[in-house]
Amino acid sequence: DIVMTQSPDSLAVSLGERATINCKSSQSLLYTSNNKNYLAWYQQKPGQPPKLLIYWASTRQSGVPDRFSGSGSGTDFTLSISSLQAEDVAVYYCQQYYTSYTFGQGTKLEIK
Amino acid sequence: QVQLVESGRGVVQPGRSLRLSCAASGLNFKNYGMHWVRQAPGKGLEWLAVITYDAINTSYADSVKGRFSISRDDSKNTVFLQMNSVRPEDTAVYYCAAAALYYFDYWGRGTLVTVSS
Numbered sequence: 001d002i003v004m005t006q007s008p009d010s011l012a013v014s015l016g017e018r019a020t021i022n023c024k025s026s027q028s029l030l031y032t033s034n035n036k037n038y039l040a041w042y043q044q045k046p047g048q049p050p051k052l053l054i055y056w057a058s059t060r061q062s063g064v065p066d067r068f069s070g071s072g073s074g075t076d077f078t079l080s081i082s083s084l085q086a087e088d089v090a091v092y093y094c095q096q097y098y099t100s101y102t103f104g105q106g107t108k109l110e111i112k
Numbered sequence: 113q114v115q116l117v118e119s120g121r122g123v124v125q126p127g128r129s130l131r132l133s134c135a136a137s138g139l140n141f142k143n144y145g146m147h148w149v150r151q152a153p154g155k156g157l158e159w160l161a162v163i164t165y166d167a168i169n170t171s172y173a174d175s176v177k178g179r180f181s182i183s184r185d186d187s188k189n190t191v192f193l194q195m196n197s198v199r200p201e202d203t204a205v206y207y208c209a210a211a212a213l214y215y216f217d218y219w220g221r222g223t224l225v226t227v228s229s
Contacts, residue, residue: 001174040215042157049207049219050149050157061217093157097214100171101147101159 002026002096006104012112019081021107023094028074029057031098038098041070041079044106045090053092054079086111114138116208116220123226124198132193134208134220145211146184146191150204151222158204162211163191198227 003026013019029038037057042050052061054070057077067082081088089111094104120132134146148160161172161182170182181194191208203226209216 038214042216044157049221050216051219052215052217055215091156095157095159095215100173101162103157103159106156 002029002099002102004094004096004102004104006092006094006107008107009105010108010110012110013081013084014112015086016083017112019084019088019109021079021092021094021109023072023077023079023104025075025077025096025098027098029077029096029098030074037073037077038096039070039072039077040095040097041068042093042095043088043090044093050093081109084109084111114210114218116210116218118206118208118220118223120193120206120223120225122224123228125229126199126227127197129194129196130198130225132195132206132208132223132225134191134193136189136191136208136210139210139218141189141210142186143212144217146182147209147211147216148180148182148191148193149207149209149216149219150202151207152201152204155204160206161193195225198225200227203227 005024007022039057041054044050058070091106115137118134121130124130147162163170163182184191205222207222208220210218
């Protein structure tokens with residue numbers, strides 16, 4: 001089974017500053033035949049279901065603000081929020097869909 | 113506007129069975145693979161099961177294989193999760209999610225299942 005490990009577990013960032021969340025997979029998520037990384041990012045605000053932010057590691061879902069960006073390839077990935085807004089307080093999860101489906105443990109993002 | 117609405121019994125005794133439903137609207141249901149994901153209180157997300165858009169294939173997490181079963185009724189735009197021999201550790205919010213490809217485009221609001229005597 002592919003294990004997804006996020007870091008840090010929690011993060012406090014000042015409004016307007018950059019937030020960076022890392023996600024590492026136990027095996028490569030890059031499918032060489034199509035050069036796509038089978039990784040998504042989700043945002044879960046308190047009391048709400050998760051919401052898709054990013055897929056194929058770096059493609060922003062329609063309607064997601066462009067301050068959110070995804071990067072990385074193979075086994076190491078990053079979700080960045082360029083200028084933190086109050087409404088970005090949430091838990092963020094990475095997910096692999098290369099082999100079955102696995103989520104990271106989540107990263108709780110708060111305002112400093 | 114896409115809506116996924118889960119329903120099912122709230123409290124169930126250990127060892128009993130229950131069936132969760134998820135009714136979809138606002139999307140072409142037949143084009144979506146459907147998943148169940150759960151979240152234990154204060155914990156992270158755990159993927160449980162998937163049924164492909166054509167209902168030909170299903171797959172399960174090891175934690176529920178042999179106890180849970182996923183099915184769909186395209187005439188009712190509904191996906192089901194049959195939960196047998198439930199355990200206290202099955203206590204969680206259960207979400208259904210729709211995937212056009214692999215990632216989960218849409219999520220329901222979830223239904224809380226509590227396994228307790």
